[in-house]
Amino acid sequence: MASILPLQLSHVRLAIGTTIVAEDFTLALAAGDPTIVVGANGSGKSTLLRLCHGLAIPTGGTIAWARDPKGQQAMVFQRPSMLRRSALANVAYGLKLRGMPREMRTAIARDRLCRVGLEAIADRPARVLSGGEQARVALARAWALDPQILFLDEPTASLDPAATRALEDILRAMADEGTKIVMTTHNLGQARRLGADIVFLHRGRVLEHAPVERFFRSPGTPEAAAYLAGELPW
Amino acid sequence: MAIFGDAFATAFSLLFGGDRQLFGIVALSLQVSLAATLIAAAIGLPIGAALALARFPGRQTIVVILNALMGLPPVVVGLVVYLLLSRAGPLGSLGLLFTPGAMVVAQTVLIAPILAALARQTLEDAWAEHCDQLRSLGASLMQSAATLLWDTRYALVTVVLAGFGRAAAEVGAVIIVGGNIAGVTRTMTTAIALETSKGDLGLALALGIVLLSVVLAVNAAASWLKSMSVRRYG
Ligand SMILES: Nc1ncnc2c1ncn2[C@@H]1O[C@H](COP(=O)(O)OP(=O)(O)O)[C@@H](O)[C@H]1O
Ligand SMILES: [Mg+2]
Numbered sequence: 155m156a157s158i159l160p161l162q163l164s165h166v167r168l169a170i171g172t173t174i175v176a177e178d179f180t181l182a183l184a185a186g187d188p189t190i191v192v193g194a195n196g197s198g199k200s201t202l203l204r205l206c207h208g209l210a211i212p213t214g215g216t217i218a219w220a221r222d223p224k225g226q227q228a229m230v231f232q233r234p235s236m237l238r239r240s241a242l243a244n245v246a247y248g249l250k251l252r253g254m255p256r257e258m259r260t261a262i263a264r265d266r267l268c269r270v271g272l273e274a275i276a277d278r279p280a281r282v283l284s285g286g287e288q289a290r291v292a293l294a295r296a297w298a299l300d301p302q303i304l305f306l307d308e309p310t311a312s313l314d315p316a317a318t319r320a321l322e323d324i325l326r327a328m329a330d331e332g333t334k335i336v337m338t339t340h341n342l343g344q345a346r347r348l349g350a351d352i353v354f355l356h357r358g359r360v361l362e363h364a365p366v367e368r369f370f371r372s373p374g375t376p377e378a379a380a381y382l383a384g385e386l387p388w
Numbered sequence: 389m390a391i392f393g394d395a396f397a398t399a400f401s402l403l404f405g406g407d408r409q410l411f412g413i414v415a416l417s418l419q420v421s422l423a424a425t426l427i428a429a430a431i432g433l434p435i436g437a438a439l440a441l442a443r444f445p446g447r448q449t450i451v452v453i454l455n456a457l458m459g460l461p462p463v464v465v466g467l468v469v470y471l472l473l474s475r476a477g478p479l480g481s482l483g484l485l486f487t488p489g490a491m492v493v494a495q496t497v498l499i500a501p502i503l504a505a506l507a508r509q510t511l512e513d514a515w516a517e518h519c520d521q522l523r524s525l526g527a528s529l530m531q532s533a534a535t536l537l538w539d540t541r542y543a544l545v546t547v548v549l550a551g552f553g554r555a556a557a558e559v560g561a562v563i564i565v566g567g568n569i570a571g572v573t574r575t576m577t578t579a580i581a582l583e584t585s586k587g588d589l590g591l592a593l594a595l596g597i598v599l600l601s602v603v604l605a606v607n608a609a610a611s612w613l614k615s616m617s618v619r620r621y622g
Contacts, residue, residue: 204520207524209520209523209524224526225526228524228525229524231520231521231524234521235517235518235520235521236622237518237535237539238539238540238617238621238622239539239621247525247535248525248526251525251526251527251531252526279620279621279622280622281621281622282621282622295525299525
């Protein structure tokens with residue numbers, strides 16, 4: 155399938171009422187290894203993902219894909235919402251929307267639930283699952299769509315270290331299979347483990363976009379250096 | 389106090405003696421209110437869904453009007469429906485006045501706004517919770533509406549039951565458009581009003597007990613549904 159990447163954002167701006175939520179997002183995202191988005195609370199990480207994913211429409215600038223990305227992207231939200239049906243049905247739901255026959259979508263959903271380690275609870279109502287389980291259902295749900303690009307907004311924020319590692323393993327496997335991962339996190343250890351390149355946001359701007367090693371070794375802006383110094387050591 | 393005791397005695401002998409007149413009145417009441425509830429649900433739920441999900445100019449005004457219509461006085465509804473259905477009225481040719489059909493129309497007008505307004509609130513909350521997720525998965529507005537109607541089905545059944553309770557218990561509208569004709573348009577509420585004014589408290593009280601039981605059963609069903617859905621689906 156022809157790639158929808160690279161994704162090019164040029165001077166993307168988003169104002170909601172009088173609040174400027176994004177000042178200037180200029181960024182290119184190419185196919186390949188995971189891109190990790192970091193920055194302080196309120197720097198615009200979630201907003202960047204929402205803009206890329208098409209959930210927010212920029213009030214200025216342009217967002218350009220190589221091809222029409224319709225149906226080729228998926229997102230895992232920080233607080234995943236679950237429908238009042240089984241975990242399996244939640245994972246299959248996106249495929250149902252696309253008109254896939256029941257047996258096929260159930261088979262795919264079951265496979266994805268297996269791969270996130272939830273085969274045992276496939277038939278349980280999704281809303282009564284624990285936070286960590288719901289996070290994995292959300293990942294399986296996005297994965298079922300076989301997206302070319304997957305946005306994840308702090309997917310491990312509510313997970314314990316073991317679950318966090320498990321999720322990282324899954325993301326690495328997905329990346330190896332060719333899915334572009336774009337993920338926000340406050341966990342710099344995770345950024346190092348998973349990321350190939352880092353996007354650093356500060357007050358609604360992309361201040362840096364650099365390979366992981368270089369970003370951590372010698373951040374190019376005082377803001378990034380201060381951010382790295384302020385975060386807890388890993 | 390003696391009057392009360394006598395009335396109760398008569399009431400129980402009527403209730404458990406299988407009184408035909410009583411049975412006819414109860415059956416007609418339930419039929420009329422059930423029909424009105426089904427029609428009002430068919431009209432009110434889609435309107436509630438449209439108001440919850442769609443954004444269009446004038447929406448806020450409609451919501452305010454709808455909420456106000458929840459408190460429509462039954463006698464006013466009865467009067468307006470009477471004028472519409474009377475021989476000289478715009479719908480006079482239907483010949484519905486003083487038939488059960490007229491009572492169905494009046495109760496439908498009375499409770500459709502209630503169902504629409506309560507459904508809108510329920511669906512708007514659900515939409516707020518699932519909006520991003522559904523859009524991310526590529527659901528159209530129609531698909532989202534269908535999904536949320538299904539997802540909130542237990543809450544909506546409770547809403548519909550509330551509408552039924554209101555329809556079954558009102559007297560002002562049906563007495564005007566039905567005329568309280570014995571054996572034709574005499575419902576529990578109109579019969580209670582009539583028998584009380586005639587001094588036949590036994591029959592009035594018997595009907596009152598049946599009506600109360602119906603309302604109680606409906607409320608019990610509603611709360612059972614709610615707790616069952618919370619237990620099963622979270
Ligand atoms: N819908 C909104 N209305 C007003 N301000 C918003 C809205 N969404 C986000 N913001 C503001 O935009 C800034 C960036 O938010 P966000 O992208 O959520 O940051 P992050 O995810 O990096 O913590 C914050 O200051 C936030 O308060
Ligand atoms: Mg955020």
